Amino acid sequence: MNNLPKKVKIVEVGPRDGLQNEKEPVSAAAKIELVDRLSRAGFANIEAAAFVSPKWVPQMASSSEVMAGITRRPGTIYSALVPNLQGFESALASKADEVVIFGAASEAFSQKNINCSIAESIARFEPVARAAKDHGLRLRGSISTAFGCPYQGEVPLDAVADVVRRMRDLGCDEIDIADTIGVATPRKTQEVMLRAAREFPLESLSGHFHDTYGQALANIYASLEVGVAIFHSSVSGLGGCPYAKGATGNVATEDVLYMMNGLGIETGVDLDQVVDAGLFISQQLGRKGVSRAGNAIAAKRAG
Amino acid sequence: MNNLPKKVKIVEVGPRDGLQNEKEPVSAAAKIELVDRLSRAGFANIEAAAFVSPKWVPQMASSSEVMAGITRRPGTIYSALVPNLQGFESALASKADEVVIFGAASEAFSQKNINCSIAESIARFEPVARAAKDHGLRLRGSISTAFGCPYQGEVPLDAVADVVRRMRDLGCDEIDIADTIGVATPRKTQEVMLRAAREFPLESLSGHFHDTYGQALANIYASLEVGVAIFHSSVSGLGGCPYAKGATGNVATEDVLYMMNGLGIETGVDLDQVVDAGLFISQQLGRKGVSRAGNAIAAKRAG
Numbered sequence: 001m002n003n004l005p006k007k008v009k010i011v012e013v014g015p016r017d018g019l020q021n022e023k024e025p026v027s028a029a030a031k032i033e034l035v036d037r038l039s040r041a042g043f044a045n046i047e048a049a050a051f052v053s054p055k056w057v058p059q060m061a062s063s064s065e066v067m068a069g070i071t072r073r074p075g076t077i078y079s080a081l082v083p084n085l086q087g088f089e090s091a092l093a094s095k096a097d098e099v100v101i102f103g104a105a106s107e108a109f110s111q112k113n114i115n116c117s118i119a120e121s122i123a124r125f126e127p128v129a130r131a132a133k134d135h136g137l138r139l140r141g142s143i144s145t146a147f148g149c150p151y152q153g154e155v156p157l158d159a160v161a162d163v164v165r166r167m168r169d170l171g172c173d174e175i176d177i178a179d180t181i182g183v184a185t186p187r188k189t190q191e192v193m194l195r196a197a198r199e200f201p202l203e204s205l206s207g208h209f210h211d212t213y214g215q216a217l218a219n220i221y222a223s224l225e226v227g228v229a230i231f232h233s234s235v236s237g238l239g240g241c242p243y244a245k246g247a248t249g250n251v252a253t254e255d256v257l258y259m260m261n262g263l264g265i266e267t268g269v270d271l272d273q274v275v276d277a278g279l280f281i282s283q284q285l286g287r288k289g290v291s292r293a294g295n296a297i298a299a300k301r302a303g
Numbered sequence: 304m305n306n307l308p309k310k311v312k313i314v315e316v317g318p319r320d321g322l323q324n325e326k327e328p329v330s331a332a333a334k335i336e337l338v339d340r341l342s343r344a345g346f347a348n349i350e351a352a353a354f355v356s357p358k359w360v361p362q363m364a365s366s367s368e369v370m371a372g373i374t375r376r377p378g379t380i381y382s383a384l385v386p387n388l389q390g391f392e393s394a395l396a397s398k399a400d401e402v403v404i405f406g407a408a409s410e411a412f413s414q415k416n417i418n419c420s421i422a423e424s425i426a427r428f429e430p431v432a433r434a435a436k437d438h439g440l441r442l443r444g445s446i447s448t449a450f451g452c453p454y455q456g457e458v459p460l461d462a463v464a465d466v467v468r469r470m471r472d473l474g475c476d477e478i479d480i481a482d483t484i485g486v487a488t489p490r491k492t493q494e495v496m497l498r499a500a501r502e503f504p505l506e507s508l509s510g511h512f513h514d515t516y517g518q519a520l521a522n523i524y525a526s527l528e529v530g531v532a533i534f535h536s537s538v539s540g541l542g543g544c545p546y547a548k549g550a551t552g553n554v555a556t557e558d559v560l561y562m563m564n565g566l567g568i569e570t571g572v573d574l575d576q577v578v579d580a581g582l583f584i585s586q587q588l589g590r591k592g593v594s595r596a597g598n599a600i601a602a603k604r605a606g
Contacts (some may be wrong), residue, residue, distance in 0.1 A: 004490075081524035182599070185565025186524050187307075214558035215565070217521040221489050244602035248595050255517035262488025262518070292517035292551050296485070301548035 005229040007266040009045060010256060011206060012038050014281070015066070016047040016081060018238025018250055020059050022285065028062035030284045031068040037280060038235065039073040040274035045230075049080040049094065051087035067094035077138065088128045091137075098138035100233050101125040103167070105160045106149035109180075118159075122166045129170040141167030142176040147192055149183035150243045157195045161244070164199040175202045176232065179219070179285070182212025186222035193228050206230035209251050212241050216251035217259055231256060236278030236289030252291030254278060272297070308532040312348060313559060314391055314509060315341050315349050317584070318369070318386060319350040321553055322539025323362050325588065331365040333587045340583060341538065342376040344576035350535075352383040352397065354390035370397035380441060388575075389430045401441035404428040404599070405472070408463045409452035410479040411481075421462075427467045432473040439450040444470030445479040445511070450495055453546045460498045467502040478505045479535065482522070485515025486545050487542035489525035496531050509533035515544050519554035534559060539581030539592030555594030557581060575600070 015035050019026055035048050048070065049063035063080065072078065080096035082088045090097050100250040103122045110118045110225040121149070160177065167175050177196050186266045189207070196205055207223045207230070209216035218233055233256045239249030257271045275297045282289040289295065320337050322329055338351050351373065352366035366383065375381065378443045383399035385391045394402050406425045407413040413421045433444040463480065470478050480499050487495070492510070499508055508528045510533070514518035523534055536559045542552030560574045578600045587590040590599065 183565075185562050187566055188457045211595055213561045214520055214555065215562055217517055218524040218562060221521040221524060230436045241599070242600075244599045245605075246591075247599040252517065258510075258516045259488050259518055259521060263490055288549075292514055295517045296544070296547045296550040299544075299549045302548075 009230045011045040012043045013047040014235040014238040018234035028065040035070045037277035045077040047079045051090035068135045073222045100140045104144040106145040108152035109145045140174045141172035144180040146177045147179040178208035182210035189219040208232040211248040211251045254291040254294035258293040307527045312533045314348040315346045317538040317541040321537035331368040338373045340580035345572040348380040350382045354393035403443045405445040409448040411455035412448045443477045444469040444475035447483040449480045450482040481511035485513035492522040511535040514551040557594040557597035561596040
């Protein structure tokens, strides 16, 4: 058996990637409370905001208010998604520590979603990347549909590698390999992560897995086996899947932490406090969360 | 990376282990329809009945009727749980192909649940084991709480090994290592399975994982890595967890099949037909199933 990393970074994406798929508006106060609870739980990185057009993503319209209202934990990176220079300016003004740019590994997905090629979409981020460097912000690149695409199906390994190189050449400090539609299985996961690692340092690659088909945790375990040590997850499994209504989205943070604890891998995050944060946001949304570990721990507490 | 088995046997336990935890009575006709759908989907082994006191498990009272009503697929093993010789006689009369006996690896669990020691509980099965051999029935031994116990917590590896030996000495053809409360994580899983394999042929050991904490599929993948090639699962995730109300129980068959298909491992089972069977029984129960792959595939079909 391979050695697994002794320590991993969990990037909590619930407040941004999770909540942005929620139809019902969540108040800025509730988002601030959520981020603060997650900060206290010990996350080293929280994706807290997106400075995108409120016409596109109404749920993210309160991002400046959220960033202004949170209590920052020393050492935690608070990230914001930015689609362009205007978004970057807002992220900078809000004192984001890291800005996140994005692109697809699937040409069909890129065309369908942003109406331009992958190459064009990434080239458009050049001014943002330069501005991030100029202002000393961390730059993260997020690559969607790296394991499969709702429009074209298979995504070639070389297409993933190509986007990794483009993101690297823009100066990204960290690159996310995302299974946007949750179709990956463990060996495919290892293949894609290892291919990406030929273009970018493995220790700065992250795995972003969706649990649409229930595979996320197996894929995270398989990623650990090849040395991946950064993972994204969403408290309470916030999110859902825009490509299959009623299906699961982001892997739940509680489930990931439960596994890491069982494997003896250090995360720096307190599972019980994350369960509390999950119960808090579930109450705000008026429904039970989809984290299995979260629900089991809550059920055990209730006796 | 280790080689994974090229082929696995999935034992579908939904009609018995799954349904027996359901409060609302399910008609014999619906159970027959469920088993028939699963047979047509291609399972080599279906746990279809339990000949236990209807006072204990009212849901299983129709077991003789179910076994008499199903259309048997040539080559499929139809299993029945039997707690004693009386149960065995019913299983024999119902033409079960395999009888399942059981014991705990946790002493506290054994005492609490059946009020006797593990050793006594297994010794009591001697007449059943002998009768099974005499009548040419397959004998399977199921070991609960092999990865942890709701009463004593940790379960020593040697305790698991001891029960495996006792089951082997009774003449079991197959032995299940069950995570009754879903607490295992991947490396612990490998450790327990490898320890059990020192006492009994690995190819006849099965992994029975619950998804209480979301770990089941990762544990199945980890089991594959050490050569385990028989797994239990429950269509639509039927079951739930008696030790944490509202938590998940048996791993969902659809999720397991999705992973096996992705890994290129042959199961002989048609995922689409299992999804149909899951939708059928969910409709009977009046609620959405908990298989993530099942729900995602159903959502995609709906468009």
